[in-house]
Amino acid sequence: MNKQLDIHRNSDAMRKSLATLGSSLGAIFLALFICAVLLLVTGKDPLAAYGKILETGFTSDKFVEMLKRATPLIFSAIAVAIGFKMNLFNIGVEGQYLFAALIAAEMGTHVSLPAPLHVLFILVVAMVSGAAWASIAAFLKIVRGINEVISTIMLNYIALSFIQWLFETFFRDDSDGGLNVKTTKIAPSGRMPDLVHDRLNGMFIVALLVAFVFWIVVFRSRFGFRLRASGLNPIAARTAGIPASRMILVALMLSGAVAGLVAMPAVIGDVYGYGPSAIATQYGFAGIAVALLGRNHPLGIVGAAMLFGFLDSTSAELQLSGIPSSIVKVIQAIIVLVVVIVNEASSRRYNRRTAERAAMALKSLDARL
Amino acid sequence: MQSESVRPKLNSATDVVNVVELTNISKSFPGVIANRDISLQIDRATIHAIVGENGAGKSTLMKILYGLHQPDSGTIAINGVVTQFKSPSEAMAAGIGMVHQHFMLADNLTVLENIILGSEPTKYGVLSLGDARKRVKDLATSIGVEIDLDLPISDLGVGQRQRVEILKVLFRGAEILVLDEPTAVLVPQEVDELFVNLRKLVANGTTILFISHKLDEVLSISDQITVIRQGSTVATVSPKSVDRLKLAELMVGSDLPSHGERTTKVGEKILLSVRNLTVLAKARKNPVQNVSFDIFESEIIGIAGVDGNGQFELCEALLGLVDIQGTVELGGKDASNLNVRERLDQGLAYIPFDRHREGLMLAASLWENGLLGHEATLSRGPMIDVKAARKSCREIIERFGVMTPSELVPAFVLSGGNQQKLVVGRNLANTPKVLIAAHPTRGIDVGAQAAVWKEIRRSRDAGMSVLLVSADLEEVLGLSDRILVMFDGEISAELDPKSATPQILGKYMTGMQ
Known part of the structure; x- marks a missing residue:
């Protein structure tokens, strides 16, 4: 039985890390999207800005x-x-x-x-x-x-x-x-x-x-x-x-x-x-x-x-x-805001799912006894 | 009962007899037993008790009725009309009011202000207290409550606070009153008063749902009793047709554990000696005043008292959390100047009053919770020995029958009873010499209660001294070798559990004797 529980555990930890990573990445993309809207509103081309960021960012320098x-x-x-x-x-x-x-x-x-x-x-x-x-x-x-x-x-x-x-x-x-x-x-x-x-x-x-x-x-x-x-x-x-x-x-x-x-x-x-x-x-x-x-x-x-x-x-x-280079600071700030909000939501969801899984595990344990 | 109510009302109460009708309610809810196909009819102007062990699904059911949860399936009909509550405010608008176990009152506001808080009557945008005062007065008189509306809540006792909660709900136009464990915080005399008020309420046409696990009270107050076990309704019975034992059997589904006489003897050695212990407080009465007692090896001393009469401060003082006057000796050695860690190392253990507040890290795993307080022994050098800690937790889970898929789940997924078993287990695991057990079985089901009692008894038989602080008189009477009653910071009586009754205890606990 212990072996099974260990598997349960490892997949659990993995799931948590993946959920965390996923929600953080999602938040970053959401933040980029919000920034794009901001750029559009101020009359700049967001694609050009992001293009520039990627272009300059991915050089070895x-x-x-x-x-x-x-x-x-x-x-x-x-x-x-x-x-x-x-x-x-x-x-x-x-x-x-x-x-x-x-x-x-x-x-x-x-x-x-x-x-x-x-x-x-x-x-x-x-x-x-x-x-x-x-x-x-x-x-x-x-x-x-x-x-x-x-x-x-x-x-x-x-x-x-x-x-x-x-x-x-x-x-x-x-x-x-x-x-x-x-x-x-x-x-x-x-x-x-x-x-x-x-x-x-x-x-x-x-x-x-x-x-x-x-x-x-x-x-x-x-x-x-x-x-x-x-x-x-x-x-x-x-x-x-x-x-x-x-x-x-x-x-x-x-x-x-x-x-x-x-x-x-x-x-x-x-x-x-x-x-x-x-x-x-x-x-x-x-x-x-x-x-x-x-x-x-x-x-x-x-x-x-x-x-x-x-x-x-x-x-x-x-x-x-x-x-405007301040767009970088705006992106950073929005990323943090979005991440904090998304983190909160996803950790609630994670807690709920954990509780549900535990209840399920208990039920199957019950059934076996 | 309120003419001002804007809610459409049925012309005649006899149109529909079932004021509340739940049909096939099912709800799967994480961590606790789901409601399965629960059907329930509640007659107008009656007291309908819902009994069941903790975790049986009573709370879930009431939360569904109150709009805090939505059922997965099934319907709710109020006054014969099928409705759906998406939030408590919708339930309130339909005339359902809930009095929670933990009061939600603002201490610094007066009774009147608390009652109208959130639904303040205004005239031209200005608070109009006069009208409100009259309505509250009328309400209070109609159910026989006498209370000074201008006193701040902080001056009121527990019983009166509860009355304020009830008035608050009635003021909002509730016709269906849900009372969640209303007597848990009351002494027997206060319970009697509450019941008088409740009967008047019913006479005025209010319907009451009374959630409890205290069977005697349920039998004495209700018109109908519905027993819930493991998420399903077991039976709806009339109190005339059942007795306590029958009801308990319905609840638990098996034979009840009994207290039983102890077969071992109290030892000779004093393990905990307290002399003239006073806990000092600034600008108010000392919460603990000149308390002295000894506990012998293998002895359980019960401290009976209404919450807030110094028991909490006494425990904190014994643990070394607050400054004291007087002396505390542990195992014959002066411990007055030791800190918490040192006292725990001397063989003291503490089951705290409130497992959530003082006992558990809800977001942390069970093994980390089991580790708390034992980190010194369960480590290798400066590092935590995770393997040993997990093993130790598994032993607690095994020995105390904690229902959990593993020691790796976070503590919040466990039901209250299982959380308590973990806390108790953590504190008994190292075979302490002296155990302070504060409300060791509060809010947990009968099965878990029996398990906790068994373990406390077993440790006592092995020589452990126990200071049992409890508001559950049955527990105090059943476990203790001697009973001390605490009232207003002092020990007001020492009683023999063989001759004491809840009534006698109640008198000392309220200072009537």
Whole structure:
């Protein structure tokens, strides 16, 4: 009998993955359709726009660029997903990664270590800084019960001002001259080697590694089980001896630690320092969209980050051919909206079907007895 | 009964005798037993009880009648007219009102405001409370309910809240009242009051569908009783023609489990000792005040009490979830300063009040639910040992007779009784020394109830101490070696279950003695 049940199980898991993939793909096509309507309304030719996106997107250059653009999104989305797994909405990834970028870039100039250790040191500093910034929100929640949504949003603003002050007062290095001020350049030993010369660096591999570790930790470890239990039913978890406040602290700090890596592809792979105009912003918010699209699952997140990276990589070309590049952002936003709606509907349907199948299985079990 | 009603009414009540007629209703519904070919005629101005085990299909049937579900086949006729309800509002418009088991009232609003909420009478777009007040007053008087319309709901007791729910439904013009387990939350004295009101309602021409599994009450209040078993109607009988035992047999379809005398003895060692336990509350009365008791090895202490008299807080305090004054000793060792995890490791186990709220992760699989609280033992290094966890869950399923296709289905597909068996099993699996069992059989069918009782008894015989918190007096009387009554945060009496009766308990539970 057990064998039969196992088959039942495997086909079940498969069915779930297929259903998820199917509904996500369907949502993406629906979103593209909605965007086409929007383009038509604004007097542009949607076929030409999509044609351009495909044409430019599927060149080998663009493939590398897609991976590059996906890298920070993977970090950011995983940071968000760690929070989501415990029903914590960390909107503060933005502040956490920018803070971490500055601290890590600066600290990286103060040590001299052999190459791999130097890189590792900077990454660890970035993670610790991100975690430290996130822990403020955690403490506020644990001690005063302040909702993390509010506190992390507010902490973003504080982080921006704080970073600016730190940078202007202590870390600014004008020796390079020019308008594009940065921190002191990180020595070559602290730089991440490139995978594709000047276009993709090793942080992409680190991102995949983080995604894998995320999977192991969240879905397979004892800690991850406690994390998910606290998210699935915090009261039941508490009753079963899982301390709520410690879980909140650890989850938010882990989220912040991963967030700390978001700007690292630039900091140690491209800019070799931190500069207000050299480090891109907004990844923290894009990460929320990617996490939603990827359903907080590592595979989904990597896929969703690639899709976003792909769309982003085509925006310059679109601009050149007279199609507003903002259409890319519109497509992304609509995809996320549609996916969230479709996900909700399909998970309800999945739940209903699961219950029906279980009832059927019980009936046949009954009949055999 | 309301002249303002805009709904077309039959001129004479005698035109059609069957105010509700369900014909061959079938419904396949995931996770619970389907309704199969259910036919039911309900006479006007009568109390018609629907009894059956939990999961027998009573709720499904009532949800169909109330428009929450649509039947796969079969028809519903109200006052002789075949109708289809696509939503509760359509059912309400046809004069069907439902009083749910869990009250749906706004605590901060007054009685009057709650009653009119959602159907506020207005004049020129402005709320006109005066008219509403008069109508509600009349309604209340006509069924013999005395209630201050200006009190906030938070000041009312459970019985009065229920009366507000009933008035709310009547205010909307309900002529057919569906009461879902109305006595589950009431003490015997309140039940009597409710029955007086219900009889007046019927005298005024209202028809009542009374869903229950408490057979004595059903026998005393109903004009007709329909028994449902496994989705089908077994029989419709008159209460005069059957007795409790006969009814129970119809319900279960087999012989009933009996309590039976215990053959083992209470031990000598004290496993749980509570001294002067007080749970502090800010800005209100302490929910638990100066409670002391000991539980010996192999002893069951029953805590009887109306919900909300400090039992919940007492359990939380014993578990280590709230700050306390006083001491708690587990197995002779002071546990007052231990956290939840440490207390569980000391051999404490807890069957929570509400399996959905405190016990289960509904979206997670059964084996993950079985793992909750045992993750420390069912892992290898820092990793969960999935194989061991699944095996342990299969053992629980086997031993406690959880009806499920496998341990891999999510918990929400199980019926309430099977979910409860899983929760009980999870907590008994590790042979705890002390079990806190809060409403271990609430809302589950007779079969599951017997299984849970059997396992609790078996563990008790093996030496486990049990603190049994229950509102089901039959359960408290049947299982306990001693009974403590909790009222208003304090222990108001210690009784011997051999001499106590539900009536005596009821008096202590309501503070009348």
